[in-house]
Amino acid sequence: MIVTFDRTLIARLLAHAEVASERRATLTQLFDKSLRKPGHGAREWGRPEDIDPAKIPAGLWLVGDHGIYMMSNGLPLLPSDDGQKPNLCAYAREADPAQNAGRAHDVKRQAFGGDDGCEFLEAALVRRALSKVSGDTLRLNITPETLEILA
Template identity: 40%
Template sequence: MATLSFKISDIKNMAEHARAAKEHRACLDQHFDENLWKEEFKKRKVSDDEVFSELNGSHLDGDKIPAGFWLVKDQGVYLMSNGLPVDKAPDGKGMNISHAKGLKPGVDVDWYDAARRALGGDDMVCFIPLEWYDLSVEKGKRTLSIRVNKNSMSLVL
């Protein structure tokens, strides 16, 4: 089990971006969430294989994809807004992201091994609800802390 910590001050603008966005991107898990599907797709009673073949998002009802963050593991572990258009970094170069404490390449020496211990060896993207940020702020927390294990994620308050 590991706890990923993100400074509230570093992710505030991303939360505002996600909240203000008119459209949101779905991560892989959300493609399989029937609550986000268009009604006509639900009626087809499709298999997971069919959903996988529809990953262009044509089966999703864009109005149902909630605002939030993507928790990403690739070059380190970081949060980013799922809002569209993509949230640009303050310097205009690349995407606006915030790395978890101790998991930033080029800064943290052990980031690669620590990321593998926390989230496994594969790259991944998971949805984090905006409500977790809101609850952390309401409770006066300085960090959004997410407890992860190989089966689940939960907010730490």
């Protein structure tokens, strides 16, 4: 499923993640013992309080739940421009419940499968993708098994 994002907004989210001194961990990163605080590495499954936010690399979360969107992993959160939401998100145009309510769920299900998901996209990967994009759109091809950034 090919989905498109506003290139300028993705660049803004990435800039926020890159300047943040601390970041939030994805569920997958909770398993990464190299991101833990000293003395918090015994359990296989870490808890958020086990993670050292300064060790988490900069990047974006690609989320599939109520639509498909990207957000910065930087702390403090980057609020929406209107101040109505605590965290600014860039929705895929095809899966934005506010703009495409009838289709957003179907697009999300095709891309992520039946379950919700969150994939971490490292800053360097996103930066390279943005540098290859001409125009105002970043396109991704997402399936439950693969993620491809299209130039």
